[in-house]
Amino acid sequence: xxxxxxxxxxxxxxxxxxxxxxxxxxxxxxxxxxxxxxxxxxxxxxxxxxxxxxxxxxxxxxxxxxxxxxxxxxxxxxxxxxxxxxxxxxxxxxxxxxxxxxxxxxxxxxxxxxxxxxxxxxxxxxxxxxxxxxxxxxxxxxxxxxxxxxxxxxxxxxxxxxxxxxxxxxxxxxxxxxxxxxxxxxxxxxxxxxxxxxxxxxxxxxxxxxxxxxxxxxxxxxxxxxxxxxxxxxxxxxxxxxxxxxxxxxxxxxxxxxxxxxxxxxxxxxxxxxxxxxxxxxxxxxxxxxxxxxxxxxxxxxxxxxxxx
Amino acid sequence: xxxxxxxxxxxxxxxxxxxxxxxxxxxxxxxxxxxxxxxxxxxxxxxxxxxxxxxxxxxxxxxxxxxxxxxxxxxxxxxxxxxxxxxxxxxxxxxxxxxxxxxxxxxxxxxxxxxxxxxxxxxxxxxxxxxxxxxxxxxxxxxxxxxxxxxxxxxxxxxxxxxxxxxxxxxxxxxxxxxxxxxxxxxxxxxxxxxxxxxxxxxxxxxxxxxxxxxxxxxxxxxxxxxxxxxxxxxxxxxxxxxxxxxxxxxxxxxxxxxxxxxxxxxxxxxxxxxxxxxxxxxxxxxxxxxxxxxxxxxxxxxxxxxxx
Numbered sequence: 001x002x003x004x005x006x007x008x009x010x011x012x013x014x015x016x017x018x019x020x021x022x023x024x025x026x027x028x029x030x031x032x033x034x035x036x037x038x039x040x041x042x043x044x045x046x047x048x049x050x051x052x053x054x055x056x057x058x059x060x061x062x063x064x065x066x067x068x069x070x071x072x073x074x075x076x077x078x079x080x081x082x083x084x085x086x087x088x089x090x091x092x093x094x095x096x097x098x099x100x101x102x103x104x105x106x107x108x109x110x111x112x113x114x115x116x117x118x119x120x121x122x123x124x125x126x127x128x129x130x131x132x133x134x135x136x137x138x139x140x141x142x143x144x145x146x147x148x149x150x151x152x153x154x155x156x157x158x159x160x161x162x163x164x165x166x167x168x169x170x171x172x173x174x175x176x177x178x179x180x181x182x183x184x185x186x187x188x189x190x191x192x193x194x195x196x197x198x199x200x201x202x203x204x205x206x207x208x209x210x211x212x213x214x215x216x217x218x219x220x221x222x223x224x225x226x227x228x229x230x231x232x233x234x235x236x237x238x239x240x241x242x243x244x245x246x247x248x249x250x251x252x253x254x255x256x257x258x259x260x261x262x263x264x265x266x267x268x269x270x271x272x273x274x275x276x277x278x279x280x281x282x283x284x285x286x287x288x289x290x291x292x293x294x295x296x297x298x299x300x301x302x303x304x305x306x307x308x309x
Numbered sequence: 310x311x312x313x314x315x316x317x318x319x320x321x322x323x324x325x326x327x328x329x330x331x332x333x334x335x336x337x338x339x340x341x342x343x344x345x346x347x348x349x350x351x352x353x354x355x356x357x358x359x360x361x362x363x364x365x366x367x368x369x370x371x372x373x374x375x376x377x378x379x380x381x382x383x384x385x386x387x388x389x390x391x392x393x394x395x396x397x398x399x400x401x402x403x404x405x406x407x408x409x410x411x412x413x414x415x416x417x418x419x420x421x422x423x424x425x426x427x428x429x430x431x432x433x434x435x436x437x438x439x440x441x442x443x444x445x446x447x448x449x450x451x452x453x454x455x456x457x458x459x460x461x462x463x464x465x466x467x468x469x470x471x472x473x474x475x476x477x478x479x480x481x482x483x484x485x486x487x488x489x490x491x492x493x494x495x496x497x498x499x500x501x502x503x504x505x506x507x508x509x510x511x512x513x514x515x516x517x518x519x520x521x522x523x524x525x526x527x528x529x530x531x532x533x534x535x536x537x538x539x540x541x542x543x544x545x546x547x548x549x550x551x552x553x554x555x556x557x558x559x560x561x562x563x564x565x566x567x568x569x570x571x572x573x574x575x576x577x578x579x580x581x582x583x584x585x586x587x588x589x590x591x592x593x594x595x596x597x598x599x600x601x602x603x604x605x606x607x608x609x610x611x612x613x614x615x616x617x618x
Contacts, residue, residue: 039617088493089493184397184398185535185536185537185538185539186535187535187536187537188537205517208514208517208518209517209518209530209532211535218608219535219608219609220608220609220610220612221518221532221535221609221610222612223518223530223532226494226495226496226520226528226530227494227496228494228496228497229494230494247617250617251617257612257613260612261612261613261614261615264612264614265617291616294614294616297614298614299527299528299529300528300529300530301529301530301610301612301614302612302614303529303531303566303569303570303573303610303611304566304570305570305573305603305606305607305610305611306570307600307603308348308556308559308560308574
């Protein structure tokens, strides 16, 4: 089933306790697209790049079956660039540079060939850009998943609420869920956020896993895989989202129990992403490597709980 | 099967954002004993109290089937007392007072009637006191579980290592695992700690759940239940340990897969403890309330993971 992704295609420069990179391929759209390519080959992306975006990175997108017709290339423009440095615990980072460049005036255009997509992933972007993509679709997709971040809560609350009210699944991290709801308890936060529109809420807790809530107060928890080393957390949340929606697009089953599986697949892919810099690990992954990681998740979570008398 | 517990029986005075208590019943031995009483009625406790320990608290211990012959009452002595105040996020707390009192000179004596116990829980105490209990047993129990904390790493490292080398299961929290091993990665920390003696390691992550590791690099994760409110976290770790060893004592199965179930039971009991002050919630729990909580854990963790082609 066809999947449409809107998200940044960007350059990242990353420093972690393990080393640093030059400008490498990054962006939410990139990670989402690569992750979901392990599940579907009907993959369309809407994004924007500058003239400086090199052929070798275009090739990575195309190698992952992405239809790039919806990526606008701005003549004379520079691609969005982010530079960051992670602290020792990898849970916090300093942004050293953010150059919006072509992203500043991004006006997304959905090509005609992208119409009738059945799954839509709105990667973290200005909520106005996200809603512009959704409203250009003549037929509403079966499932719309939206990622966002605290930045948009701070500067674009009304637009964010508008877009949030239109989606089926919202993914945010735990601190953002608290900020958005004004509730410290994640159970209370989830209830409040679900009253803003979405049918499902995924709260991402990084190394502490992810929670899925629905409006019927069902709650599922998936852990992150404990790893020898987290090498570079960049893109983990986007990879998670790509694995999640990719698995749903492949299996075409929107039940709560299948969403639980989708979260395990998203978590498995995210656990691979963080083992190398940028997209190095996730870009060319064998089916065997992914299956092995899924088996590790099975061992990590599966328990046959028996009642006692 | 008979279970022997050594641990403090104490007074706690607690302040949380929800309110504060007078001196109430507390102590690791108390929480472990109450939690394990839901699984076994052959329950023996070694501890020490002062003459100030009131009849109503003795009754709570006896109501939970605890054989209290091994609780020494020091004439003219005062019971161990701890006073603490939790911060808004409930993850950190300030100790306002610690009065060791009769605990300062505690020399544990295992009564003859406690011999031949099959399960031994060494609650958090001076590691020398813990090992004195173990070495008084003429027959080594089938399973010895030990809890400890950073305090003993700081002031009694050698004694701690000696005791750790004698036990089957060690339970500590994530920060303590990092301190004990000098490794940030919990996978690496677990490997190093398991080389110090224990066959199994449980890393407690509070609201982020618990990890079980064995020497064959098996790893299982159990989440904490997301709650509307955490009212008072005091005793959660001890309740977890009591539920864990109590379940194992009841089921008499020391396989890794049964330890996974035991961790779920420990987590379920801990999730109940924190819903009221002190032992208020856990002290008189119906089988139905425990079963309902176990069902909530089932819903939270169970997922039927399918491989994709």
